[in-house]
Amino acid sequence: MKKLLLASLIFCFTFTAAAQAKIKSINFASEYWEEATEKDGTGLYWEIFRMVYKLEEIELKFKIYPYARAMKMVRNKEVDASVGSYAGEFDDVLYSELPFDLDVTSIVYLKSKGIKWEGEKTIAGKKVGWIRDYVYDEYISVKVKKRELNKRKQAYRMLEKGRLDFFMDSLIDVSIQMQKKYIKAEKFQVETFSQGNLYLVFADNKRGAELKAVYDKNMPKLVKSGKIKALFEKWGVPTYAFDEQGSPLAKD
Incomplete structure (x- = not known):
């Protein structure tokens, strides 16, 4: 009887501990x-x-x-x-x-620049921006003039003013900017950089x-x-x- 009682107590304790441990x-x-x-x-x-x-x-x-x-x-x-x-x-x-x-990484630039996109080599030596801490530079094999930005609207203003040649961002974020008319989509060319x-x-x-x-x-x-x-x-x-x-x- 004592053994049965002890076994029951152990079972109850184990069950309770397991229940409490559940995330x-x-x-x-x-x-x-x-x-x-x-x-x-x-x-x-x-x-x-x-x-x-x-x-x-x-x-x-x-x-x-x-x-x-x-x-x-x-x-x-x-x-x-x-x-x-x-x-x-x-x-x-x-x-x-x-x-x-x-994650599809896009490259955005002004259509008026008349740039012919030929892949990564197109951005070599150019002023390329992205959102701060995105570390895109770790995935680029050519040298660029890096510009880290705090906000996307800042990037598009810099593109329009010629202070930035290219802007790198995820396709989703670029699409949202255009769909919600935060920027004038007709001004910009979007190319796929990587995924x-x-x-x-x-x-x-x-x-x-x-x-x-x-x-x-x-x-x-x-x-x-x-x-x-x-x-x-x-x-x-x-x-x-x-x-x-x-x-x-x-x-x-």
């Missing part, structure tokens, strides 16, 4: 991207991650910071995850197995590993079910990252 929320740090990581919790990316973690009844929480700070926070284990890193960009974090988006997968990065600790495992388990199911593609269609985003078999389109 109930995931804390993100992310840059603000319009219609992707909105400050009110709406946007394509928040919907994707909310769908992934809702399957395990894990609540999504987030704070908005500049890109460099958001990445620093996950590397310092101040948050569980951060949004939008290329494969291998950092070596002190955990990367999701599947990307969540395809690569965007991954979630997790804190390199036990909690981060557990949250990564949840993503790695649920994301493939949601991709194959068509639910992730439906979110891209809902938000009108053309950079869905997967083929019909659920494999990433881009190679890292």
Whole structure:
């Protein structure tokens, strides 16, 4: 009888401890991207991650910071995850197995310049700008006159005034600027510079590993079910990252 009582107590203690140990929320740090990581919790990316973690009844929480700070926070284990890193960009974090988006990097310049786009060599020696901390220079093999900018509208003004030859940015952000008429689309030429997968990065600790495992388990199911593609269609985003078999389109 005593052995049965002891076994029951051990079972209850183990069950209670396991229940208490269950992760109930995931804390993100992310840059603000319009219609992707909105400050009110709406946007394509928040919907994707909310769908992934809702399957395990894990609540999504987030704070908005500049890109460099958001990445620093996950590397310092101040948050569980951060949004939008290329494969291998950092070596002190955990990367999701599947990307969540395809990052198409665009080059924007004035049509009136009459520039013939011939790929990367076209920007050699030119004044090329991008948003601060985006480190595009790590992926450019030619020398350019780098200009880091705080806001996109600043970049387009500099292009129009001749203080900048080219502006590099994600296709999504360029499209939003034009669709919402923040800039006059007819003035600018947009070319594709490169494309690569965007991954979630997790804190390199036990909690981060557990949250990564949840993503790695649920994301493939949601991709194959068509639910992730439906979110891209809902938000009108053309950079869905997967083929019909659920494999990433881009190679890292």
